[in-house]
């Protein structure tokens with residue numbers, strides 16, 4: 001059991017709550033863990049000002065052409081922060097101050113899936129819209145702390161060495177989940193939760209087609225591994241605000257790095 005629990009935490013996307021998903025994980029781990037080290041990156045610094053309730057955490061960035069300065073995407077308190085293997089959170093132990101659990105159906109581990117206040121509202125709207133279309137979603141994971149990632153990553157370093165650990169676990173301070181702007185979603189069956197086959201489920205297809213309407217992007221898409229540093233994760237949604245999400249969808253830009261004109265981040269420096 002203990003091993004299984006730890007294993008789940010491997011992927012960046014696995015829920016912070018280890019115990020609750022041991023069973024479901026076993027079936028999906030072989031796929032999810034190795035191929036998706038995702039969960040990823042991140043990190044910025046303490047939000048200087050708490051996000052205003054009901055609105056995006058920070059002013060939405062001007063849609064962003066490649067001319068935008070990289071420094072504009074360093075602040076973890078902003079919804080245009082970009083966290084990847086070359087852009088850790090600043091500070092590394094950043095944690096949002098306005099976390100709450102969205103009022104949506106929860107999957108295994110979902111009881112710990114807190115996100116920032118404005119993101120929680122967007123999650124609730126997205127889930128309600130999916131349900132209205134006859135598609136049931138579950139929430140699996142949200143914010144994960146620096147300390148959680150320290151424990152997980154260290155475990156894998158001890159087991160597989162640093163290189164081996166990097167293949168299955170995000171380094172502490174490099175997970176997008178630490179921003180409180182990312183969620184992992186699943187469906188009630190759980191058969192493809194946190195696995196590549198989620199892309200082919202009704203829930204996965206619905207999210208791919210509609211997430212942008214609620215300010216989310218599917219952060220790690222096929223064919224973008226050399227840009228984002230992660231294998232595709234149809235279940236990992238990142239909140240960027242409706243303006244950016246809609247613009248990316250409309251222009252078929254599939255990586256946040258590309259959209260903001262930031263360097264590709266295939267691996268740690």
Ligand SMILES: [Zn+2]
Nearest residue numbers: 013039184236
């Ligand atoms: Zn994730």
